[in-house]
Amino acid sequence: MPELPEVETTRRKIEPLLRGQIITAVRHEPSHRYQGTQAAVGRRVKGLTRRGKYLMLQLAAPGAAESEPHDLELIVHLGMTGGFRLEPGKHTRVTLETGAGALHFDDPRRFGKMVVVRPGEYAGMPTLSGMGPEPLSEDFREDEFVARAATAGAVKPWLLSQKPVSGVGNIYADEALWHARIHPAQTALNADEASRLYRAVREVMAQAVEAGGSSLGNGEGNYRQHDGEQGGFQGRHQAYGRAGQPCSRCGTPIAKIVLGQRGTHFCPQCQVVR
16 A cells, blocks of 8 residues: 555655646546545646645635635545556546646555545544644654553554554554564553654655655556656565565564554564563
8 A cells, every 4th residue: 555655756746747737627437435526627736735645636716816725625545556647547547637638546456535625624534634743744753752652552553543643554664663673563662662663763754755665566556656667665675575584684584474454574583572
């Protein structure tokens, strides 16, 4: 599933194609996964932001002044396999047409979603409305993270809940925990462990964003950017997807277990339950 680095890379790549453009049509198959999309037609894209794993197109009336706030948002969740493309394909589910051309939303497994809402009206999207701070923002405070980690349950599912910090999914939870030397099932982190994890989350996310995210394998659902380019962070993975391969710190084979119904990779020598 695309996580924050992949979604942020998508945002940076497609914003120049959409900013300032009038959406002339939104075409898609009938589906409960695409709600209120016709309200976007005739609207100008003021900008494209991101919150956690969600893209948010800021929409305004064509004649609205640049200083006026936008009054609608087209929220996009890429799901497990969603991504934008310059050309339509056999898995194209949604097409956004503008005066400058078209962007096509491909989604082989059909878990992606789009909905048009008024800014801040996220009651129907509990993950978005209850999301924690952005990991690379000043709002992500070490002292608050440390305090919350002291009473957390198993740390990896806690990270995946999006409540302590936004945008961390399966890949980057495994990577951050490896860097912090913390077992994914550890509970109630002490202050030192939580501080290490806080720094690891920030470092891993920053590096992954800089590298354009992670692309895994060559299947149809593999993440790639709108122009077909793949991410570059997969070559730096230390834990995720490396089951049976030697840990780069100690040489012990990386183990894989299921935790919270998610495949979880860690070093059984470097990351032990306290």
